[in-house]
Amino acid sequence: MASDPAKAATVERTGADPFYPGDLSMGQEQWIDVDGVRTRYFDQGSGAAMALFHGGYYGSTEASTARTWDRNFQPLSKTLNVVAVDRLGQGYTDAPRNDAGYTIDAAVQHAANFLTALNKGPYHLVGHSTGGYLVARLALEYPHLARTVTCASGGALSPGYERYVHANLPAWSPRATLRACYERLFYDPRDVTEQLLDEPCAVVQSDKFIAARTKMAEGLERTLFRPELGRQRFETQGWLIGRGMPCPTLLTWGLQDPVADVEDGKVLLEMFMKKQSLAEGRFFNRAGHYVHREHAASFSRTLHAFATSHQ
Numbered sequence: 001m002a003s004d005p006a007k008a009a010t011v012e013r014t015g016a017d018p019f020y021p022g023d024l025s026m027g028q029e030q031w032i033d034v035d036g037v038r039t040r041y042f043d044q045g046s047g048a049a050m051a052l053f054h055g056g057y058y059g060s061t062e063a064s065t066a067r068t069w070d071r072n073f074q075p076l077s078k079t080l081n082v083v084a085v086d087r088l089g090q091g092y093t094d095a096p097r098n099d100a101g102y103t104i105d106a107a108v109q110h111a112a113n114f115l116t117a118l119n120k121g122p123y124h125l126v127g128h129s130t131g132g133y134l135v136a137r138l139a140l141e142y143p144h145l146a147r148t149v150t151c152a153s154g155g156a157l158s159p160g161y162e163r164y165v166h167a168n169l170p171a172w173s174p175r176a177t178l179r180a181c182y183e184r185l186f187y188d189p190r191d192v193t194e195q196l197l198d199e200p201c202a203v204v205q206s207d208k209f210i211a212a213r214t215k216m217a218e219g220l221e222r223t224l225f226r227p228e229l230g231r232q233r234f235e236t237q238g239w240l241i242g243r244g245m246p247c248p249t250l251l252t253w254g255l256q257d258p259v260a261d262v263e264d265g266k267v268l269l270e271m272f273m274k275k276q277s278l279a280e281g282r283f284f285n286r287a288g289h290y291v292h293r294e295h296a297a298s299f300s301r302t303l304h305a306f307a308t309s310h311q
Contacts, residue, residue, distance in 0.1 A: 017297050017301075018075065018078070019075040019296075019297040019298075019300040019301045019304065020075070020296075020297045021070075021071035021072065021074070021075060021296045021297065021300075022074075023074045024070045024071065024073075024074070024195060025070075025074065026042040026044065026066070026067065026069075026070055026073045026074075026084065027042055027043070027044045028042075029041070029042060029092075030042065030043055032114070032117055032118070034110060034113045034114045034117055035110075035113055036097060037088060037093065037094045037096075037097070037110060038093065038094045039085065039086065039088075039093045039094070039110075039114055040066065040085070040086045040091060040092040040093050041066065041083055041084060041085040041086065041114070042066055042073065042082075042083065042084045042085075043081070043082075043083045043118075044073065044074075044077040044081075044082055045076070045077030045078065045079070045080050045081045045082050046081050047079055047080045047081050048080055048081065048124060048147065048307065048308075048311055049080070049081045049083065049118075049120035049121065049122075049123045049124070050076060050080045050081065050082050050083065050123060050124040050125075050126060050307060051083045051084075051085065051115060051123045051124070051125055051126065052066070052069045052072070052073075052082065052083065052084040052085070052126045052127075053085065053087060053111060053125070053126065053127040053128070053131035053134050053135055054066060054068045054069070054084075054086075054087060054090070054091075054127075054128055054129075054131050055068070055127075055128045055129025055130045055131045055132070055153075056087075056090060056129065056130060057090070057104070057107075057130055057225065058089045058090065058095075058096075058102050058212045058213075058215075058216055058220075058225070059209060059212035059213030059214075059215070059216045059217075059221075060090075061166045061169070061177075061181050062178070062181050062182060062185070062200060063090075063091075063178070063200035063203040063204045063209060064090065064091075064128075064129075064200065065086050065090065065091030065092070065199050065200065065203060066084040066085055066086050066091060067084075067091075067199045068128065068196075068290075068292075068293070069084045069292065070195070071292070071293050071296035071300075072292055072296060072299065072300045072303070075297070075300045075304075076300055076303065076304060079304070079308070080124070080304070080307065080308075081120060083118065083120070083123075085111075085114060087107055087110070087111065087131070087134070088101070088106060088107045088110035088111075089101075089102070089107075089208075089212055090203075091199075091203060092203070094208075095208050095211065095212055099215065099220060099224070100224075102212075102215065102216070102220045102224055102225055103224060103225060103228045103229075104130070104133065104134070104137075104225070104228060104229045104232055105228060105232060107134060108134055108137050108138055108141065111134055111138055112138055112141070112142050112145065115138075115142075115145050116145070121144065121145045121147075122144060122145055122146055122147040123145055123146065123147055124147050124148045124150070124307040124310075125138060125139060125145070125146050125147075125148065125149045125150070126149075126150040126152065126303065127149075127150070127151060127152065127154070128152045128153060128290070128292060129152070129153050129154065129155065129156060129259075129260075129289065130156045131152075132151035132152055132153060132154030132155075132156065132157055133151075133154060133156035133157040133233070133236070135149050135150070135151060136149055136151055136154070136157055136236065136240075136245070136249075137232070137236055139245060139246055139247055139249075140236065140239050140240075140245070140246065143246035143247065146246065146247045147247060147307075147310065147311075148247050148248045148249070148250065148306065148307055148310045149245060149247060149248075149249045149250070150249075150250040150251075150252065150303055150306065150307075151249070151250070151251050151252070151268075151272075152251075152252045152253075152291060152292055152299075153252070153253055153254060153257055153259075153260055153265075153289050153290070153291060154251065154253075154260070154265075154268060155257070155259055155260025155261075155264065155265075156229070156233065157233065157236065157237075157268060158260060158264035158265060158267060158268040159237060159264060159267055159268065159271075160260070160261055160263070160264030160267070162259050162260055163258060163259050163260075163261075165184045165185065165258050165259060166181055166184065169181055174201050174204050174205055175197055175201045177204075178197050178200050178201055178204065179192060179197060182196065182197070182290075184258060185258065185259065185288055185289040185290060186288045186289070186290055186293075186294060187254065187256045187286050187287050187288040187294055188286070188294070191290075191293065191294050196293070237271065240271045240272065240274070240275070241271060241274055241275075242275075243275060244272075244274060244275020244276045245272055245275070245276040245279065246276075247276075247278075247310075248276070248278035248279070248306070248310045249272045249276050249278070249279040249280075250279075250280055250281070250282070250302075250303070250306045251265065251268060251269045251272060251279070251280070251281040251282070252281070252282045252283075252284065252291055252292075252299065252302065252303075253265035253281070253282075253283050253284070253291065254283075254284050254287030254288050254289060254290075254291045254294070255283055255284065255285050255286070255287060256285075256286065256287060256288055257287070257288055257289050258288055258289060259289045260289065262283065265281075265283070266281075269281040278310070280306070282302050284298070284299070
């Protein structure tokens with residue numbers, strides 16, 4: 001019998017769905033030293049380990065942190081050991097120790113060392129946006145750490161070019177700027193909640209963030225970060241085609257993503273499927289760049305089903 005979409009939507013809205021994001025707490029923040037970098041993370045639940053990596057990069061406009069996963073964290077941690085971490089130089093994790101560390105490679109190595117230090121692997125690796133690139137590269141470089149990989153809105157890995165949507169943001173206040181930024185990234189601006197903005201608003205006013213943004217604006221983004229990302233991106237795509245992902249791989253994408261074109265997502269899925277038979281995709285209608293928040297219950301349900309089918 002065909003399912004009733006209206007009934008399914010009602011279940012999700014009312015919270016009867018076990019993946020409905022009712023409780024947005026992520027528990028007590030924790031800290032670990034990763035090769036001299038003080039790193040913040042959240043850790044809850046038991047069972048197979050799942051590691052969540054947010055998007056963005058050093059000093060990037062949306063100031064993303066581990067709390068971007070707060071709509072997925074509790075539902076997933078009911079049956080899995082879920083870990084969400086602030087990536088190198090982002091959120092409340094320390095900045096790179098020197099200017100040479102402002103690269104995507106340094107972020108990947110920090111993530112690998114963090115996962116190794118936790119000693120919970122192999123992990124179900126999940127990454128959003130630039131974090132999607134990071135988890136794919138992690139699996140390719142450190143296959144022993146990866147049980148599965150989920151790449152959400154992975155424009156940084158796809159063969160196309162990400163669109164820049166942050167021109168002419170209002171500068172009335174940090175919160176107003178962030179709200180305008182996120183509203184451009186979401187399909188429905190009403191999904192940009194005050195709780196989503198709270199932590200990024202604090203982060204963008206921190207000395208560490210201001211220093212990182214200044215470094216990037218004064219030349220590091222143009223002379224180091226972007227060229228190195230371009231080189232590694234091309235190399236990683238070659239690895240996908242030549243040897244393939246070493247583990248089951250899931251791609252999720254918003255059909256109306258304003259940053260990463262859905263056609264690029266389809267090409268990336270084909271690249272995943274070329275050598276990895278256990279690769280699949282899920283495309284979300286009426287969704288922008290933040291599918292894990294815009295369709296939180298559906299995303300969590302999809303992710304949980306994928307992870308638990310590859311234990």
